[in-house]
Amino acid sequence: MSPELLFQQALNGLSFGALLFILAAGLSLVFGMMDVVNLAHGAFYMLGAYVALSVVQLTGSFWLALVAAPIALGALGLLLEPLLLRRLRGRHLDQVLLTIGVSLVIVDQIGLLWGREVRSLPFPPGLDGSVALIGGVYPVYRLFVIVFGIALAAAIAVIYRRTKLGMLIRAGVEDAEMLGALGVNTDRLFAITFAVGAALAGLAGVIAAPVFGLQPGMDVDALLYSLVVVVVGGLGTLGGAVAGSVLVGPVDTFGKVLFQEFALAVIFAIVALVLLFKPTGLLGRIRIAR
Amino acid sequence: MSSAVRWLAVAAVAIGLVAFPYWSAAWESSRFATTVLRDMLVFAIFALSLDILVGHAGLPSLGHAAFFGGGAYAAGIASQRLGTDQLPVTLGAAVLVAGVLALVIGMLVVRSEGIFFLMLTLALAQIVFAIAFQWTAVTGGSNGLAGVSRPTLMGTDLSAPDRMYVLVALTFLGVCLLVWSLMRSPYGRALTGVRENERRMRALGYDTARLKLSAFVVAGMIAGVAGALSAYSQRFVSPGDAGIGTSVQAFVMVLIGGAGTILGPVLGAGVVMYIQRVLSSAIPVSETVLGLVFIVFVLLAREGIVGLGRAAYARARAR
């Protein structure tokens, strides 16, 4: 592989990793706080992309979609958590099953409302060109994704470490029961966390849409990738989401280039290996999730 | 109801089930009902096999389609590569491949539990899906394996819809009998013990890892049988047969019907197939309906239809 190609693939890997971070952060957060693997996470991602599609069709503004989709998904999350998940407090496995049902409904409704043909979202004007980069050209948008991902990670880190909400979430991830015993309204905290998770998934959907397009089945791909990232990097921690996406992004990209046919199998084999030897992921901590 | 009457009732239902294409021809000549019922029974077998894990052993597997798809591909590939349609050969290949897959995957997953078990089974099943999807030379890749021929048994060609149906129905009854007797046996009781309190079972002297692994393999092999039957019925195998959608579908069937029973997975398969095949032609929102039904059951009727039935029966008796 020529150095130019290598460099390009490295950038691809990074931009994919950035996207994976945005996608997986929400899943990791929800699991860390509530001990629930939200299997509707992929559906949230998909919905975010389709909402963006409509917003762009209506207003022509990608940037508006970038704001509107997460808000819409956040609202949905804020609605679903108290309506459904809260009723099954303490029954983690059943909550996971519930999210399966939610996923089925959302995905079907998307097909009904937007149709099942492959759709695409154009690059936002200004980010649709290519830039001359070492030995070749590279799409500006993908560079944007990298920058956006890093900026978002930084913003999340700041909120996580320096705001009251972040502190509450960190404490909740550590020991939600204790937090409740201390008088914190854990119901509201859980709802907010779930909403944030959904919003992040929706945001990932918007960002990814111009690159990957919109089609049936994208929810499954997104869910599987976010599971891979979260499991590899560390269940329940945001640092884990970073570690996982930084690892999986490039590995997947290079894997596809090098192994082509079996890249997918390789990725999941890595997941299986990690789960076997370090079930809490590379950066995860011991949790008893019953 | 005395036990003799109960056995007679079961026998009557069984005979009626097997003879369905013949007596249904009276009111329905298009064979649509037979086809739907046939597919229901294939999935009932699949759901029953998953229930061994989910309902009896307490192992929530979201990757069971790996064995269904594995069996389906094995049966299809065997008939094409080995040039034989003999049922014992192709079905045997399906059971063998599914069993080996279940052994390998089982050894990897058996030491984890709860959410981790769920995710591990999901991940490992995805490897199987990925191989089916990518290995175009052997599996036909994303286009699937087409032209799977229906089997012959001791000279009798089972291609005709009626005969195919009878094969499926008889296999279904056989599987019901197998699972039923297995669950009444000391083995089934031990699986129940593992489900309810694995720590105690170990303290009693049971090798629970071996129990769980054996359950995994048995369930996998039965799923392989269902997969083979699916391959014959559809004359086609798609990678999706090993995919997460199929695994979820079976899980939904088990839960809606009622985990841990014989009737439950069968009813669940019936309900889900009805929604997906019959209702889907009448209304466009069948998957939404399925999702909503599932949500309602998880929230309000966790024990499924059988659980609701039992509760109603208990209430009626209390009066």
Add this chain to the structure above:
Amino acid sequence: MIEIRDLRRSFGGVKALDGVTLTVRGGERRAVIGPNGAGKTTLFNVLTGELPPTGGDVRLAGAQITRLRPWQRARLGLARVYQRTELFAPLSARENVALAVAARAGPYRGFRAPPRSEYTAADALLERVGLAGRENAAARILSHGERRQLELAVALAQRPRVLLLDEPTAGMSPAETARITELISGLDRALTILIVEHDMDVVFRLADRVSVLHEGRVIADGTVSEIRGDVRVHDVYLGKAVSVA
């Protein structure tokens, strides 16, 4: 029958067991006492194999069992009654005991229903522990005292050589305590019993010898009267003992 040599178990920096050595003869009834945090439950967990030791070894009837899994030790005749009841909640009392009775024969016995003999044996054991009439009750609806009785029946159903009783009278009324104590006292004298207890009356009633655990070590070991008079034991319980770091 039981030889524990220099058994150690640490959790991070905490030494739960710091070189426990004790020997219990066959047929002996040994009480293990000590203040909270002394390491008694950890000792049991290591004995049953649920917790691997970080040092030392355990022998059962001369055989090394330190590396054996819990189910293997159970098959060698080690049975345990848990401090917090570990039963099969939705199953009936009879089924709970039957599972224990059937453990020896193993579950891989074909497709027929389990033999009636297992259930009649279960019923006999239930009667013995005072649960006659409650055979069909689901374990989860039994009272606390009844559950402890059931636990004992389940342990006995394993036909053990060594019985580990982890605070058998915890949370019981005086009447229930007296009943359980009588039951244990009436057990086969060939059975070796190791009992962790806080209730001294029970200890004095049941034990032949007593071992006192403090901060992961055995600080005293002797007959009931010897321990009664031992100043070190008094100090440990009254908090006057100086930690041997």
